[in-house]
Structures are given as structure tokens and as C-alpha cells.
Amino acid sequence: MGAVRTVLRTKVGIVGGGPAGLMLSHLLAGAGIENIVVEKRDHETIRTTQRAGILEHGSVRMLTEGGVSNRVLSEGHRHDGIDLRFGGESHRIDFQDLVGESVWLYPQNEVFADLSAARERDGGDVRYAVSGTEIVDLESNTPKIRFTDAAGNDCEIHCELLVGADGSQGICRRSIPAGIRSEKFIEYxxxxxxxxxxxxxxxxxxxxxxxxxxxxxxxxxxxxxxxxxxxxxxxxxxxxxxxxxxxxxxxxxxxxxxxxxxxxxxxxxxxxxxFRSYVCEPMRYGNLFLAGDAGHTVPPTGAKGLNLALADVRVLFEAIDSYYSTKSADLLDGYSDRALARVWRAQNFSYWMTSMLHTRxxxxxxxxxxxxxxxxxxxxxxxxxxxxxxxxxxxxxxx
Ligand SMILES: Cc1cc2nc3c(=O)[nH]c(=O)nc-3n(C[C@H](O)[C@H](O)[C@H](O)COP(=O)(O)OP(=O)(O)OC[C@H]3O[C@@H](n4cnc5c(N)ncnc54)[C@H](O)[C@@H]3O)c2cc1C
CATH class of the missing domain: 3.30.9.10 (D-Amino Acid Oxidase, subunit A, domain 2)
Structure with a gap:
């Protein structure tokens, strides 16, 4: 007989407590949909790791209007443009003048601090510093996440939907059988x-x-x-x-x-x-749904990585919410195609910015x-x- 595992039951099991996993957890909890997040790193490591820094206006709205925190507005910096500099001269691209929008300089570790504080404030179940994560039974109505928690207890989450938000090195996308998973990428x-x-x-x-x-x-x-x-x-x-x-x-x-x-x-x-440009298609297999870097990565030149992760979450949240409130799986079935449409647009933009600005x-x-x-x-x-x-x-x- 194998070791006894503590069984936890929830509607949505989420692997990965980065921006995608925590934002999804926050939105689901707000809609009364119970969920558990498992994250392999400890809180302090994520809070002090420097990564992305530019938030699109839509990402800012998810944090503020979504009830996470307004700190991005008080402590972030609004930028109304960027400079393209070449031939030794600067040329300002004035976002406000051109499209009436802005971006915010607000580091990813502050986004994490806001999201993790919001989950704690609202009684969310986020388990940091887990090890040995495995996902199984993805085609069934009860997909499962197995892991060992920070105290060394072996646990198994029985859920109805499983979200792989475990980043570019994660395990979830590799659980999609090779004959179904199509990986498209280029190296620079x-x-x-x-x-x-x-x-x-x-x-x-x-x-x-x-x-x-x-x-x-x-x-x-x-x-x-x-x-x-x-x-x-x-x-x-x-x-x-x-x-x-x-x-x-x-x-x-x-x-x-x-x-x-x-x-x-x-x-x-x-x-x-x-860095590289990478997309995993489809972003769904059975009851497993990929979100964020788990499904795609972009070179950082267009500042799209973190924003694209949050954009996936917006689409996935709508689909899951609709599934539980109407019992219709239509939006869940359309999730991968809908998310990928934006992903490929962002891939093109990131590729374009990268090739235009770098010298091979x-x-x-x-x-x-x-x-x-x-x-x-x-x-x-x-x-x-x-x-x-x-x-x-x-x-x-x-x-
Ligand atoms: C060094 C670096 C610099 C970057 N700089 C920029 C930048 O300047 N601009 C930009 O736009 N983007 C940048 N990015 C990309 C941006 O950080 C990502 O797009 C963003 O973090 C995606 O969020 P995510 O939640 O999908 O994934 P992540 O933030 O990677 O979160 C995934 C989480 O899953 C956890 N996890 C992984 N495997 C497991 C497992 N088996 N069990 C449990 N948990 C697991 C990880 O510990 C991680 O916390 C950078 C990325 C890196 C790595």
C-alpha cells in the first residue's frame, strides 16, 4: 500500500502561484468558486525576485477594479510614452496622443505582493513551498494534483477543473500527450x-x-x-x-x-x-487549462509576458464562471482558441519589436x-x- 495522502476537495485546483495563478484564484473566490493554489517556491523568494515591470492599462484595471489593490496607482509610475532611440537620436512615441492610453511601471514582485496579500486578506487557500507536484486523471471529471506540503505531508487535491499556471518550466503542459500537444517556437x-x-x-x-x-x-x-x-x-x-x-x-x-x-x-x-518565442497549442487538454507562461513565452522587448498571463486569466475566469453559473461548457470549450488569438498577436508584436531593435x-x-x-x-x-x-x-x- 502507498503512503496515506491527505485528500482535499475543491472546484478548481491551480498549479503555480505567480501572477496568473493568484489572479485567477482571486477572481474565482470573488465569484464564490472555491479553489486551492499550490506553489513550489516560498513566499519570500517570489516576493524578492525581479522580473517584469510594465503593466498595460487592462492589467492595472484588473488589480484596481478587481479589488486586489490600488497600490499600483499610488506607488507605480504612469508612463505616457517611450523613446525609440536610433542613430543617436531619441524619438518619443506618445501613447496618450496616439491612442489615449498609458502603461504603469510597477514591478512584478509588487504585483505578487498585492495578489498574495489579497488572497490572505480574503481567506484564500494558497500553499507555498510544496514539492513533488504531479497532475493526474486530466481526462476525468476529477483531475488531481499530488504534492508534498511545506510541513512534509503528502496531499492530493481532487478538483473539477485543473489550471496549469506553472510558468515556462512547469510540469502541466508536458502532461498533454505528445500527439496532441503542438509546440511552436523560435530561438534568438x-x-x-x-x-x-x-x-x-x-x-x-x-x-x-x-x-x-x-x-x-x-x-x-x-x-x-x-x-x-x-x-x-x-x-x-x-x-x-x-x-x-x-x-x-x-x-x-x-x-x-x-x-x-x-x-x-x-x-x-x-x-x-x-529568451525565445514559444506557444503550446492547444491550451486545453481534458479538464486541464493552461494559463500564462505555462502556455507561451515571448521575448521581453514588447513587455508582454506578464500582461499576456493576466489576459489569459481574464478569458479563463469568464469561462469558468460561466460554466458554474450556467452549466454551459461553451466558453470553456472556446478558451484555448480565444486565448491563442491574443497570444499570437502578442507573439507577432514581441517578435517585431525584438527584430527591429536588435542587431543580429x-x-x-x-x-x-x-x-x-x-x-x-x-x-x-x-x-x-x-x-x-x-x-x-x-x-x-x-x-
Ligand atoms: C528572469 C525573467 C525576467 C523577465 N523579465 C520580463 C520583463 O522584463 N518583461 C516582461 O513582460 N516579462 C518578463 N518576464 C516574463 C514574466 O515574468 C512572465 O511572463 C510572468 O511571470 C508570467 O506569469 P505566470 O504566472 O504565467 O508565470 P510565473 O510568474 O513563472 O509563475 C509560475 C509559478 O509556478 C510555480 N511552479 C512551477 N512549477 C511548479 C510546480 N511543479 N508546482 C508548483 N508550482 C510550480 C513557479 O514557482 C512560479 O511561481 C521575465 C521572466 C523571467 C524568468
Whole structure:
């Protein structure tokens, strides 16, 4: 006989307590649909891990109007545009003027802090620091999540619907049989070398810089901490880079006749972020539904990853809510197609921003000049700029 497991019963079992898992849990609880989240990392690790930082207006509304927290409005920073910088000159894409929308600079770990506090405030059942997660019986009416909790107890959740919100390295999508799961992806021949520095902001909004030496992103975190990235070879070892060398490289990528200078400070985190474009289709198998990075990842250039995860959740919540309130499975059946429509739009935008702003290591002189022509076309055309502004700030829900 196997070890005795504690059996827990709920309607929706959720694997992963990132933004997708916790936001879904919050929305379901608000609609009276009981759910349990299991998360393998501990609370402190997630709260202190730096990842995404830009929220679309629709994501902000999910946090504020959805009753999570208004902290994004009081502590985040509204950005009404970005700078595209190339040929040593900055060109502002004015979101408000072009599409009447904005984005908010608000780090992902603050989103997590708000969501986890809201789950705690509302009596949510979120189990952190679990291990050995397995999912079984996905085709049945009682799919199950097995795990060992933080205290070492073996547990099994019997649920009606199971949501895989376990990120890009998770187990859930791999549970879809190979003959049904179709994985589409591309790799990029570059990575992002990222730093966090204790320094004042170099600019009020994000700067996306294209240069002969490659791409750089000058971003912010708050008044005293800044986030910057530069395109690097995926094999680089961040430990080989001194602070002096990093600042020199970053400055070279934004140099121009306007004399723009980065505000430097001590660097306290160096990372190498490898990325790819990836989609798993379909995002549903039996009673398993994928949401967020579990189903797709995008390169970070378009700031879409976190926002796309929340957009999936909006669609999935509507489907689950409709299922329990009307007993009709129509929206559940349509979930994968509906979510994937936005995913592929965001894939295209993220791919476009990435290829337009980066310099491929093997780029010919023709390719280099063509890319500059593309950037010039975007900033010179109100329609081109408006496409960028609309996609960056976020398409309307359902689009
Ligand atoms: C280093 C890094 C930097 C990034 N920077 C940016 C950026 O600048 N801009 C941007 O838009 N996006 C960025 N992203 C992407 C963005 O962070 C993700 O799109 C976003 O976190 C997706 O949310 P999610 O809830 O779907 O997945 P996640 O946030 O990955 O959450 C999934 C959760 O599931 C948990 N989990 C995994 N496996 C199991 C298991 N077996 N059992 C239980 N729990 C499990 C994980 O611990 C994790 O907490 C970055 C990602 C990384 C990794």
C-alpha cells in the first residue's frame, strides 16, 4: 500500500502561484468558486525576485477594479510614452496622443505582493513551498494534483477543473500527450544582460535603443533603483563583466549628438536573460487549462509576458464562471482558441519589436540599413507609431 495522502476537495485546483495563478484564484473566490493554489517556491523568494515591470492599462484595471489593490496607482509610475532611440537620436512615441492610453511601471514582485496579500486578506487557500507536484486523471471529471506540503505531508487535491499556471518550466503542459500537444517556437541568437543599479533615473520613461553595437533598454524600478539591459551573446558570463565595462557598453549604445548620459551608480545584480518565442497549442487538454507562461513565452522587448498571463486569466475566469453559473461548457470549450488569438498577436508584436531593435550578430550592411529604414518609417508615420502605441499599451479585452 502507498503512503496515506491527505485528500482535499475543491472546484478548481491551480498549479503555480505567480501572477496568473493568484489572479485567477482571486477572481474565482470573488465569484464564490472555491479553489486551492499550490506553489513550489516560498513566499519570500517570489516576493524578492525581479522580473517584469510594465503593466498595460487592462492589467492595472484588473488589480484596481478587481479589488486586489490600488497600490499600483499610488506607488507605480504612469508612463505616457517611450523613446525609440536610433542613430543617436531619441524619438518619443506618445501613447496618450496616439491612442489615449498609458502603461504603469510597477514591478512584478509588487504585483505578487498585492495578489498574495489579497488572497490572505480574503481567506484564500494558497500553499507555498510544496514539492513533488504531479497532475493526474486530466481526462476525468476529477483531475488531481499530488504534492508534498511545506510541513512534509503528502496531499492530493481532487478538483473539477485543473489550471496549469506553472510558468515556462512547469510540469502541466508536458502532461498533454505528445500527439496532441503542438509546440511552436523560435530561438534568438542573442540574450539580455540585465543590471539593477542604485542610481537616479536616467530618463523619465523607458528608452529602447538600437545601435551598431546592439540593443539597450534603459528602464526604471523606482526613484533610487534602475533596471537596464543590453543585448549580449547568450554564452556571456555576467561575472566576467566589471561595473566599469558594463557602464561603458551601456553608454556606447545610447551615445549621440544630444550628449545623453546615463546616471551611474553601484550595480547590485547582474543577470543574463535568454529568451525565445514559444506557444503550446492547444491550451486545453481534458479538464486541464493552461494559463500564462505555462502556455507561451515571448521575448521581453514588447513587455508582454506578464500582461499576456493576466489576459489569459481574464478569458479563463469568464469561462469558468460561466460554466458554474450556467452549466454551459461553451466558453470553456472556446478558451484555448480565444486565448491563442491574443497570444499570437502578442507573439507577432514581441517578435517585431525584438527584430527591429536588435542587431543580429551576422547582420549584413543591407540588413542594418533596412532596420534603420524600418525604425524611421515607424517614427515618421502616425499610423506606424499608433500601431506600436496600441500594441504596447494593450489591446482591449477580447481583442
Ligand atoms: C528572469 C525573467 C525576467 C523577465 N523579465 C520580463 C520583463 O522584463 N518583461 C516582461 O513582460 N516579462 C518578463 N518576464 C516574463 C514574466 O515574468 C512572465 O511572463 C510572468 O511571470 C508570467 O506569469 P505566470 O504566472 O504565467 O508565470 P510565473 O510568474 O513563472 O509563475 C509560475 C509559478 O509556478 C510555480 N511552479 C512551477 N512549477 C511548479 C510546480 N511543479 N508546482 C508548483 N508550482 C510550480 C513557479 O514557482 C512560479 O511561481 C521575465 C521572466 C523571467 C524568468
Amino acid at each position: 541568437p542573442f540574450a539580455w544582460f540585465g543590471i539593477l543599479t542604485q542610481a537616479p533615473a536616467s530618463a523619465p520613461e523607458l528608452i529602447y535603443a538600437n545601435s551598431d553595437r546592439g540593443f539597450a533598454l534603459i528602464s526604471q524600478r523606482n526613484d533610487s533603483i534602475q533596471r537596464m539591459y543590453f543585448q549580449a551573446d547568450p554564452s556571456e558570463n555576467p561575472d566576467d563583466w566589471s561595473e566599469e565595462r558594463i557602464w561603458e557598453e551601456l553608454q556606447l549604445r545610447v551615445d549621440g549628438p544630444d550628449g545623453f548620459e546615463l546616471k551611474q551608480g553601484p550595480i547590485f545584480e547582474k543577470t543574463l536573460l535568454k 550578430p551576422d547582420a549584413s550592411e543591407f540588413e542594418r540599413r533596412r532596420t534603420l529604414g524600418e525604425l524611421e518609417g515607424v517614427v515618421a508615420s502616425r499610423h506606424g507609431s499608433a500601431y506600436l502605441a496600441e500594441a504596447y499599451t494593450g489591446w482591449p479585452a477580447g481583442a
